Amino acid sequence: MTAHTQIDALIVGAGPAGLMAAEVISAAGFSVIVAEAKPSPARKFLMAGKSGLNLTKNEPRAPFLAAYDPIPDTLREALMEFGPKQVITWAEGLGQEMFTGSSGRVFPKVMKASPLLRAWLSRLDAQGVDLRRNWRMTALGDAVCFDTPEGPVQVNAKTVVLALGGASWARLGSNGAWLDLVSPYVALxxxxxxxxxxxxxxxxxxxxxxxxxxxxxxxxxGAYSTRGECVISARGIEGGGVYAVTRGLRAGAPLRIDLLPDWSEERVKQTLIQRKSKETLTTFLKRAFRLPPEKIALMLECAGPKPTDLYAALKHLEITDIRLRPMDEAISTAGGVCFDSLSDDLAAKPRPDLFFAGEMLDWDAPTGGYLLTACLATGRLAGQGAIKALS
Known part of the structure; x- marks a missing residue:
């Protein structure tokens, strides 16, 4: 087995959290190896950027942090130190012109993830970061062992940062296969x-x-509500609107849709009494409420062709007989490494040289820039912790 020695920091996982940890540590002058199990880094990051890289959400601190409720104290502190404004400044420092959309979502002007990633990897290379591809971690102890194209490799590093992702999108590397390796050091x-x-x-x-x-x-x-858009598909409903209430659905709360969120209760009820005696329900809904065909169809599907309470069907339509899609179809996962088993700088309490970052930590947030911001912020915090351990 080949052994690598005299390495200050080993980062396992080359997603946003791992690359941010590598940037912070290498900028402080320490030697860094980044080990990535896939042939190329940041695959999920690139996939997320195919339809426009939503890097963060430009909004006041209070509503931004509320998106992570219930938020662990350590994550709160990380986001207060490296939140939307800092993410934007960081991306601009990589030569990416940013813009904020009408909803507050922040994107690179080119809309793609690849130019930012290329600039980021170039910065890391200039700082001496050694990126190793196709290195799959097989053991985690005093040394970290990998299967590599050149055969088994053992790395002896003074500090280790794990940024291995959650358990969704297995084909891109986030498969949760690391659970048994880390269980001796942290609660899960x-x-x-x-x-x-x-x-x-x-x-x-x-x-x-x-x-x-x-x-x-x-x-x-349940406690989660959002104004958003979703799509009726052959298998159910998908899209940002329904993603934002996953936490309530997971807890067993029903899904309800207000088809007329801009209409007051009084306005809806006054309009309902204006239905003509011979007017069909579909015609009335089109005429009086200007409901498009897909909203009418959804209402009739879930409330029945003759709803007993038409007001409730319009304002509190319950989508019945639903279930969540499988975890590997999820954009992200909750669960993973518990914050209570980590120090304030994300080190395992029984092993202060071992740090954790990104989606492998037990936190949850909707899409819309919150996921990437937290990955970057926790990667930065873990990197700062590693610097303290090395100093």
């Missing part, structure tokens, strides 16, 4: 799907609405 919470669509078996009359967006709706599940 079971993985659960987050930011995931719902499954529902539709009746045949819904077929023509597959692919139709539900715009201008408000979705609620």
């Amino acid at each position: 919470a079971p993985f659960m799907a987050s930011n995931v669509g719902i499954l529902r078996d539709w009746s045949p009359h819904m077929t023509r609405h597959f692919g139709a967006p539900l715009k201008g709706v408000c979705l609620t599940s």
Whole structure:
């Protein structure tokens, strides 16, 4: 077995959290190896950027932090130190011109992830970071062992940062296979799907609405509510609107949709009494409320062709007979390494040279820039902790 010695820091995982830890540590003058199990780094990051890289959310601190509720204290502190403004400044420092959309979401002007990643990898290379591809971790002890294209390798590092992702998108490297390796050092919470669509078996009359967006709706599940957009698909409902209430659905709360969120209770009720005696329900809904076909179809599917309470069907439509999609179809996961088993700088309490960052930590947040910001912030915090341990 080949052995690498005299390494200050070993980073396992080349996603946003791992690369940020590598940037922080190498900038302080320490030697860094980044080990990535896949042939190329940041695959999930690149996939997320295919439809426009939503890097962060430009909004005041209070609502930004509320998106992570219930938020662990350590994560709160990390985000207060490296939140939306700092993320934007960091990206601009990599030569990426940023813009904020009408919803507060922040994107590179080019909309893609690849130019930012190339600039980032170039910076890390200039700082002496040694990126090793196709290195799969097989053991974690005083030394860290890997299977590599050149055969087994053992790395003896003064500090180790693990940034191995959660348990979604296995094909991109986030498969949760590290649980047994880290369990001697930290407490673990079971993985659960987050930011995931719902499954529902539709009746045949819904077929023509597959692919139709539900715009201008408000979705609620338990304590979680959002104004957003989602899409009716052959398998159920997906999209940012439903992703944002996953935490409520996971807890067993029903999913309800307000089809007319801009209409007051009084306005809806006054309009309902204006229905003409011979007017069909569909015609009335189109005329009086200007509901598009997909909203009418969804209401009739879930409330029945003759709703007993038309007001409730419009303002509190319960989407019945649903279940969450499998975890490997989720954008992210909750669960993983418990914050209570870590120090304030994300080191394992029984092993102060071993740090954790990114989605392998037990936190949860909706899409919209919150996921990437927390990965960057925790990677930075773990990197700072490693510097303290090395100093």
